[in-house]
Amino acid sequence: MLSDRAPLSLKIAAAAGLLFLHLPILLIFAYAFTTEEKSFAWPPPGLTLKWFAVTWNRPDVWEALSLSVKVASISTVIAMFLGTLCAAAVSRTRFFGRETVSLLVILPIALPGVVTGIALRSAFSIADIPFSTWTIILGHATFCVVIVYNNAVARFRRTSGSLIEASMDLGANMFQTLRHVILPNIATALVVGGMLAFALSFDEVIVTTFTAGQQQTLPIWMLEELVRPRERPVTNVVAMVVVLVTMLPILGAYYLTRGTDQVAGQGK
Amino acid sequence: MKQTFITAVVSSITAASVATGSLAQMTEIGEGEGELSIVAWAGYIERGETDPAFDWVTKFEEETGCMVSVKTANTSDEMVALMNEGGFDLVTASGDASLRMIAGKRVQPINIDLIPSWDAVDDRLKDAPWHTVDGVHYGTPYMWGPNVLMYNTEAFAEAPTSWSVVFEETTLSDGQSNAGRVQAYDGPIHIADAANYLMHHQPDLGIKDPYELTQDQYNAALDLLRQQRELVSRYWHDAFIQIDDFKNEGMVASGSWPFQVNLLQADDVKVASVIPEEGATGWADTTMLHADAEHPNCAYKWMEHQLSSNLQSDLSVWFGAVPSVPSACTDGRGMQTQEGCDANGLAQFDQIKFWKTPVAQCESQDECVPYYRWVSDYIGVIGGR
Amino acid sequence: MAQTDASLVQSRNEGLGARLSDTLWRRPSLLLFLLLLPPVLWLGIIYLGSLFALLLQSFFSIDHFTGMINYEFTLRTYAELFTPANFDIILRTVLMAACTTVASAIIAFPIAFYAARYAKGRWRAVFYLGIMMPLWSSYLVKIYAWKLILAKEGILTWALEGLHLNWLLDAYLSLPVVGGNSLSVSVTGTFIVFVYVWMPFMILPIQAALERVPTSMLEASGDLGARPGQTFRHVLFPLALPGVVAGSIFTFSLTLGDYIIPQIIGTSRLFIGQAVYQHQGIAGNIPLAAAFAVVPIVIMGFYLWGAKRMGAFDAL
């Protein structure tokens, strides 16, 4: 029998694993304050806040950030709509092709992003669709559906089916039931799904490079700076900010799902 | 049924692609369209973002109202791909891309009468074969220069005299082997550098032109590149990555562009460049107009601007290249001087083997290995084949 | 009395929504149809349509000189996949994906095990966030961080110099295949970053699978005389295996398709994702890029089929 106390070796292995996961990210935070501009010198020769000001005044950073926020917001709304409908259909009724539908939803995330990316790109070129913000959104919404779907399906499964019947039994038609019973009961799951979808879209780069044309989302900007560094300290600052910004929805999702058995990151 | 459907889809696609592009050239320049999009090499179109002193876009925008957007391409193949994809007006194509785009009808003929400064262009470039086909001009010369050998002055006590330092294992003057410390260009055109080296060191192969190789000559070049693979830890395909690698990865020698040398020297990295005894490959870039350009008037305005303004002069300093307008070296309209032009290779025009696309029906030999084989074989060489 | 109230309810409900609601109740299949229509249309047209377009492209070929696509049906592009250089790319990628998956499982297991069985109360929250934060941290930032660490002039060298252990690194780098001039230009570097970036995807499914194992089952095993090691081998690990397989779907698939990590940290030898990216974006050879993209689809098809047979989907 396994005892209630973890063996020391396990503790060490788990702690080492977590350290491995966290140290590199913390490093980025340190680099955001370095005075060294050109190389990767470590330890930083000095600390400064000046790069925050420089970054603040960079219009290209703001443009990329606002495009990212726009894309992530619209994609999230679309994904929430499609994912919820799909979850409602799949979890409420058994129908022929149910497995196919859930596979269809999962596919954009189960296949490598490069496949999704180039597939969309081929389709755009065949259909003669010019690249725009909307082509980015098209791609992002497609792979964000699964996040909302997963969260919504889990909640629908936990919600007793008789609640809807009870509401209709008490005189509410389908739309009243939707408003007064279904939405309040799945609201947190939807919000969590939406937050995760936002975070996913905000950070996506692989599909975006294929669907973005000449526009730069923040990750594309970062990638560009990684391979073509102009002011490395600005990249450092943006990197830190990006980490902090993505953490907000994740923390929010965590606090909303606390105490339930949902694991928020599944299906990323 | 299925077959019919596919055929239908395919033929509609074909129809769409054939319908594009007329080959008639422009006869007059109208009002600017307010926009201009250019595919260019890194560092070619500067608006003062990297260094405020180097800006030849802002003035153009103010004068013409054509707002310039730039898409940076890293290789000639990427340029061709971008132009095939469409949506751009101009491209600063090197000779290994220009003919492919002309053959693919991606670019349109240029009416040189609409470019008043055309006469100032270097005579050696006016009818250069990489942009002139059957007497028709498909672009305006932009800039040219050699692919230099960049080296770290701490690892090399004296300037290397041969490309051998990037092709063969040697012990450098800092006492360490060059293995792992040299780089090579991550583009199939680098095969020509190997061929150029062999031209000098193995004359019995009979290489006449590094871009026109028979199967045997080609195999020898690939063998040399396989030997080089043992020395190269990472190939460079982007100027800025190479700069990074020289700063942070301990690189000491590589074929490079004067552009990287300039930027590294500006950052006080101990590098210098040389054109070794074998000579060098080089590029001669032409600004070409897309067959479906949406902003042709702005494009013509730019082609005039690139010849007449301080662009030629400043860019040649910035990039370490030679202007297509020789007077830019001396007339003081920019930062360039005669010495600078000479240092960048003005007089070595004939020693530079300019990039061009290898084709099967080549002039100097009976049959040459065509470019698409260069592409797949170079991927193989980098992959260790 | 009762009757009047009830008919009151009835008469109030006669708006457009109410009528639609009646229709939907009478025809549940219509409701199902309406629910499924938008997502199936979206995914069917945009996603499956795109995949079909991709497949179609892979049966075309390219004119090697002009870079224009020949819209004629041919299998030549697929044949190109089997040239030694291209086949190397596929093998290299699959091998890397397999190694990444195994290493991720090995590192993830103790974390998942501890989080599932021993972390209680506050520690549980700490573990949970400790796994979620790196999982959701910006992908590019993570790669960037490793570039800073692994560069020859980077932090690892600095740290090892401080410990006077740089001879160890040098010895490792002098090894064939895995070594190189520095870690950031070696296969090892690519491997480390792959493991780092995808490993969190392995932790969650394993943790979920382990949490589903009832404690009584472990007690039963102990009761029947199994030592802790035996309990682990014969009870816990088999039960966690579907979780490992579920996690491996992510690590494997994500490694198969990635093109940014090997581009930034690695030996310039191509991976499938890079081949797709370069053939598409740089070489403009969309048919070959499409054919390359079909490779991970086929591999993942087999992988998912096998995973389903192992019951891994229940652990997702």
Next chain:
Amino acid sequence: MSAVVFDHVSRHFGAVRAVDGVSLAIEEGEFFAMLGPSGSGKTTCLRLIAGFERPTGGDIRIFGEQVADLPPYKRHVNTVFQDYALFPHLNVRDNVAYGLMIAGQGKKQRHKAADEALEMVRLGGYGARKPSELSGGQRQRVALARALVNKPRVLLLDEPLGALDLKLREQMQEELKGLQRQLGITFVFVTHDQGEALSMADRVAVFNDGKIIQVGAPEDIYFRPDVPFVADFVGSSNVLPADLVARLTGQSRPAAIRPERLKLAETGPLSAQVIGLSFLGLTTRVSFQAEGTRLTALLPQDAPRPAKGDTVALTWAEDDLHLMRAGA
């Protein structure tokens, strides 16, 4: 007028005939039980009345009105669900007032009605709590109040007491019965517990395989089952096979006899061997093997008890042997 009428109603799920040609009339003001093993179709019948299922064939009328096309929210019936289906996001008062809110009643008015309904089920003062803070029995009563506050003409109860423990169940049986008498509403309830059905209902319908086997007052069902299934399911009667009955009475039909009506005697029509005894308190249950049939008798405490292995004779009053139809 009958409250609920089924006329050859069927409900098929694919090849499964959950309800198979059921005809039935439930009278106004009746306390009606649907009894049967799980999967017998009783719950589907209830859901057909409520409108959660639509019949594959046949007519359903509620107070004379055809309801086949009437969605649940337009029927004058309310349901108490097996799992109570209380809305977790609403407090108890809002749960009870839900139907009134949908009907458009003002907040004050519906809260007052809800509080009254809660008083009625002896939960006054619980209005502000969340359902999750209540015990099982309390939730059950909230569900009841929530249904009754709408003044339905028929109240449907799906295994209403199934989730409660024995003591609470007995108490709720009494309360439900009292409420039904007090309100005069037609109650239709579904159960698989024959004791519950017999003790509460005015009439009981026994279901098996999607069909109604027998409808009748509890006494009829208990003492005069039509077929062996009913005899066996309701109160575990002894069922004598037709050939045995033919020998005993000359009529080739199966027959039922209740265990408490079997007597031990010196001589009797049937000889049996004792194969087991168990002490039940007031009575002793004795199992017999008689001509290939297993029989059970309940002997009063003061009766002489046989020993295991004894061979005894069994006897009964002629009236107590109830002849049934052959078949299911």
